[in-house]
Amino acid sequence: MGTKHELLAYLKEHQGDWISGEALSKRLGVSRAAVWKQVSKLRDAGYVIRSSPKRGYIFSRAPEMLLPAEIRDGIDTEVFGRKEIAYFSELDSTNRKAKELAVEGAPEGTLVVAEQQTKGRGRLRRNWHSPFQEGIYASLILRPKLPPAEAPKITLATGVSVAETLLAITPVKPAIKWPNDILVNGRKICGILTETSTEMDAIDFVVVGVGINVNNRKFPDDLREIATSVYLETGRTFDRVTLMQEFLRQFERSYSLFLRSGFESIGKRWRELAMLLGKEVTVRMIDRTCRGRVMELDRDGALLIKSENGELERIYSGDIQVH
Amino acid sequence: MGTKHELLAYLKEHQGDWISGEALSKRLGVSRAAVWKQVSKLRDAGYVIRSSPKRGYIFSRAPEMLLPAEIRDGIDTEVFGRKEIAYFSELDSTNRKAKELAVEGAPEGTLVVAEQQTKGRGRLRRNWHSPFQEGIYASLILRPKLPPAEAPKITLATGVSVAETLLAITPVKPAIKWPNDILVNGRKICGILTETSTEMDAIDFVVVGVGINVNNRKFPDDLREIATSVYLETGRTFDRVTLMQEFLRQFERSYSLFLRSGFESIGKRWRELAMLLGKEVTVRMIDRTCRGRVMELDRDGALLIKSENGELERIYSGDIQVH
Numbered sequence: 001m002g003t004k005h006e007l008l009a010y011l012k013e014h015q016g017d018w019i020s021g022e023a024l025s026k027r028l029g030v031s032r033a034a035v036w037k038q039v040s041k042l043r044d045a046g047y048v049i050r051s052s053p054k055r056g057y058i059f060s061r062a063p064e065m066l067l068p069a070e071i072r073d074g075i076d077t078e079v080f081g082r083k084e085i086a087y088f089s090e091l092d093s094t095n096r097k098a099k100e101l102a103v104e105g106a107p108e109g110t111l112v113v114a115e116q117q118t119k120g121r122g123r124l125r126r127n128w129h130s131p132f133q134e135g136i137y138a139s140l141i142l143r144p145k146l147p148p149a150e151a152p153k154i155t156l157a158t159g160v161s162v163a164e165t166l167l168a169i170t171p172v173k174p175a176i177k178w179p180n181d182i183l184v185n186g187r188k189i190c191g192i193l194t195e196t197s198t199e200m201d202a203i204d205f206v207v208v209g210v211g212i213n214v215n216n217r218k219f220p221d222d223l224r225e226i227a228t229s230v231y232l233e234t235g236r237t238f239d240r241v242t243l244m245q246e247f248l249r250q251f252e253r254s255y256s257l258f259l260r261s262g263f264e265s266i267g268k269r270w271r272e273l274a275m276l277l278g279k280e281v282t283v284r285m286i287d288r289t290c291r292g293r294v295m296e297l298d299r300d301g302a303l304l305i306k307s308e309n310g311e312l313e314r315i316y317s318g319d320i321q322v323h
Numbered sequence: 324m325g326t327k328h329e330l331l332a333y334l335k336e337h338q339g340d341w342i343s344g345e346a347l348s349k350r351l352g353v354s355r356a357a358v359w360k361q362v363s364k365l366r367d368a369g370y371v372i373r374s375s376p377k378r379g380y381i382f383s384r385a386p387e388m389l390l391p392a393e394i395r396d397g398i399d400t401e402v403f404g405r406k407e408i409a410y411f412s413e414l415d416s417t418n419r420k421a422k423e424l425a426v427e428g429a430p431e432g433t434l435v436v437a438e439q440q441t442k443g444r445g446r447l448r449r450n451w452h453s454p455f456q457e458g459i460y461a462s463l464i465l466r467p468k469l470p471p472a473e474a475p476k477i478t479l480a481t482g483v484s485v486a487e488t489l490l491a492i493t494p495v496k497p498a499i500k501w502p503n504d505i506l507v508n509g510r511k512i513c514g515i516l517t518e519t520s521t522e523m524d525a526i527d528f529v530v531v532g533v534g535i536n537v538n539n540r541k542f543p544d545d546l547r548e549i550a551t552s553v554y555l556e557t558g559r560t561f562d563r564v565t566l567m568q569e570f571l572r573q574f575e576r577s578y579s580l581f582l583r584s585g586f587e588s589i590g591k592r593w594r595e596l597a598m599l600l601g602k603e604v605t606v607r608m609i610d611r612t613c614r615g616r617v618m619e620l621d622r623d624g625a626l627l628i629k630s631e632n633g634e635l636e637r638i639y640s641g642d643i644q645v646h
Contacts, residue, residue: 151521201502287468
């Protein structure tokens with residue numbers, strides 16, 4: 001750990017207390033001028049640190065940034081958020097970058113975070129609106145030892161984890177819209193994009209991308225009717241680092257439970273959070289369309305739909321419209 | 324088309340005839356010195372072109388190389404072998420390179436060919452022995468509009484195409500060993516490695532890699548008992564360009580038939596060429612092992628195995644051992 005990180009950790013540990021330059025200089029084994037230099041660097045990175053000639057320094061607040069040091073600070077996960085965190089002020093797409101890192105061999109748990117995406121992507125190459133520091137735009141690399149056919153369940157586990165995160169930190173009431181959206185009051189608050197690379201019968205890697213609308217105050221005209229944010233639903237801004245940490249905690253829990261004990265308990269929770277069971281729907285898939293009543297989410301993560309002619313159809317993903 | 328390619332085409336067109344430097348110079352609209360310079364370049368690339376001060380030039384033979392111009396020459400496909408052919412004298416792995424090109428947006432039909440692979444790969448990161456100019460090492464980029472669950476059928480269609488290629492050009496009698504090997508007299512003559520990149524419910528790309536042992540005269544000790552080549556089975560060397568062209572032709576036919584009319588007729592041919600139906604087998608998958616009798620290849624390309632306790636299991640890929 002460099003002097004800057006030690007200094008930051010020490011100041012945060014004593015949040016609320018003034019600490020003299022001399023005490024910091026002793027503690028870190030550097031000159032008072034060096035302490036001042038590191039404080040300047042932290043301020044450049046967006047940290048608010050007050051100083052007074054008489055009293056020294058006091059930690060005021062962390063920057064409005066999803067900085068790796070902030071995400072790691074106090075997180076109680078085993079792997080997620082503890083491996084490399086590739087942080088970008090701006091990126092075309094966190095999923096694109098994560099795939100690049102995965103191809104280069106990045107391990108499970110590697111996280112890509114951006115304050116802004118210029119080409120944030122959703123399903124079928126749709127755009128995901130990703131303005132600077134308003135939402136969470138993050139992608140996680142996974143390397144599950146699972147057959148490729150199990151990959152769609154990871155999308156469902158991610159949806160459950162985002163919903164649990166919102167329930168734990170905010171007062172909003174999320175619902176899961178199969179397969180990859182989280183809605184609040186019928187509007188999209190989060191999208192999930194899962195990309196999988198397989199080699200014959202083995203998964204090489206899965207990249208799970210999430211876009212969560214947190215502090216967005218408004219949306220462009222074409223999204224106004226269909227998108228919402230935690231801010232728009234509650235009138236309050238929320239700390240993105242706290243939400244990010246909670247998501248990593250929830251998702252690590254769901255993911256390891258899935259690998260260790262199967263999908264059953266996550267599937268059960270998914271059904272509670274989903275809003276589709278029993279509804280009449282039309283699902284447009286890439287090669288066909290199916291209309292009918294949603295009967296069940298089956299063991300494989302597929303939606304079972306009883307079509308109008310009475311046949312049961314298993315569907316893994318598609319555009320769903322509720323009637 | 325550059326002067327070099329025009330010159331080559333003209334010389335090959337008149338194979339068996341001497342053509343004077345003057346005639347070539349007129350025909351191509353360049354000086355006789357320029358003709359001589361292009362002939363030198365073709366010789367550098369491995370073409371054998373004889374010359375005589377009195378008679379001019381005569382095409383003798385193409386190099387022992389899988390050159391793009393040779394693969395394209397006279398091929399009667401629509402797409403395969405007609406898009407970009409990325410040719411390498413040596414490459415780590417044609418699949419690795421093809422994935423890189425696919426991520427950069429290379430279109431369906433893009434072909435990667437290498438005379439030698441230093442890290443030729445099989446299933447589960449196994450090695451594929453790829454000595455210089457003895458085999459065919461090639462990977463093709465596909466972008467089928469199919470749900471990801473259909474991808475395993477592409478491996479089966481590739482197996483059928485390789486078997487048909489061997490049947491059409493050589494006297495060997497190939498058998499398909501599910502899911503990704505072609506055997507002759509119980510020994511591996513070809514391996515297939517399919518890698519798929521998916522985005523939720525859509526395939527982004529599939530890379531199909533084939534390694535065919537053509538003119539190998541011997542194998543390393545650890546492969547001697549399990550590998551064979553067309554040469555070792557027949558005592559004759561075969562032209563790799565001809566085999567490559569026939570494979571592209573066969574595979575384009577199977578692939579477009581699959582996309583247009585479904586898997587049925589390819590599945591039927593697969594069953595004829597496969598050697599597993601009715602056999603007692605043990606299949607090791609990444610997460611479990613299954614022992615039983617092979618009952619059928621089902622509509623999805625999965626092997627149906629009646630296990631010892633009487634249950635029917637559907638298996639998409641694994642290591643299979645026949646008892």
